[in-house]
Amino acid sequence: MLAISHLSKRFDDLTVLEGFDLTVPRGGVTVLIGPSGCGKTTLFDLLTGVVPPDSGTLSWMGDPLPHLGAVGAYMPQKDLLLPWCSLMDNALLPSRIAGADPGASRRRAGAFFRRMGLEGFEAYLPGEISGGMRQRCALVRTLMSERELVLLDEPLSALDAITRRSLHGLLLALQREFAKTLVMITHDIEEGLLLADELLVLSKMPMKILQRHSLETPKPRRPDDPGLIRSKTAVLARLDLELSHETL
Template sequence: MADAAWLTISRLSKQFGQGEGAVSAIREISFSVPKGTFLSILGPSGCGKSTLFNLIAGLMQPTSGDVLMDGRSVINRPGQVGYMLQKDLLLPWRTIEDNITLGLTLQGISRKEARKMALPLMEKCGLDGFAHHKPQALSGGMRQRAALLRTLLTGQETLLLDEPFGALDAITRLQLQMLLTQIWQEMGKTILFVTHDVDEALLLSDEILLLSRRPGTVLRRFMVDLPRPRTPHMLAQKETAALKADMMDLLWKEVGQDGTA
């Protein structure tokens, strides 16, 4: 993992509306991410995590601040990142193979070459036998695998994953977590990963960014010093349990004992 910042968020703020009805979603957020890092973002519901992602993706304009990727601003420049949501958003009229290779074909890569590029990943994910099926024929977990591969094959160095496994059962979620980390290490992408699950963040991440309640600001940044490959058993280690306790304590204080943000 390189030391130089690949992604730099500088005093980023976003306010919706004006006057008394204005809502401040995030305020003065600053952090940097070295290339190849897996950074998870945790925070209370409504703290502006999705707003932050939309700003990084260039899908909306900040009220103030800037987002730099490899030294260049991405403001008003959408298409610089791969973006995956909790809902798979596969196109129902396209086959699984055609959904996965969509980003490649939109870049002008031939269907034959796109299939050649996608096949090794489809085999790794167990999707090669479903290449010509439509999304509705697959389970939720299999559709999320396809959506993940589509995101990985956008050709972008930076991937934004917004709670991609949140709706899955525990076993399927763990399978996809392990699959994601394996492919991430092979491809060397820079990943920002939103989750509400502290264990998931610890299992996947190099670093974890904790946001405050709305308007979201950076509370603290944690380093996850666990060797890879990782297993769920590592979460029971003394040092990891202490790190989790620190994060849970901060989150508990942030939302309040009544659970309100």
């Protein structure tokens, strides 16, 4: 379980988070959705140690931590593949940094490449393949870190709808197969409802949780499922209300 308690962060006179609390159950998919600029990415920066909090505590499985760098993997919106390295070399970066056995790491990465439909492209450079393939390689690299906790910051937002839908299935399959705990930021309400075990609707800054939606419909889900449509309507209504307050 990930526990965030009383987390606060200010940048000069801008309060992004103030006493923010969040508990993420182990082994599920928690999706965060909120207005643009509400502080979601800053939250991930705090969790990964990119910026220090002003106050607050973090813990993973009951162990207090200054940040999640030692226990979590992070996949940002951009794939951030090294353009001069092959796809396989990009995927192997976490293993090399960790000093893992090179042969075993290559075999493991090869298995992920087959699972992701990247077999045969191991020697290609990132500039020689599509955006969807680059994102799949970035996902392989994230999984190669062997961390149970995975933070995903809009990892599919730059992709077309068809590619995104195919990667939804891969994310869910890999999350179940490898018992990952996923925390995902998205602006796409339907995407969040298709993937989440729990979806959290966030306010504008200073960010707080406005709504929690527990989704018990079995996965994979269909966009035309009546329960999903009801949840989408409720999320849209709450976000519209939050944004309308901003314009008054």
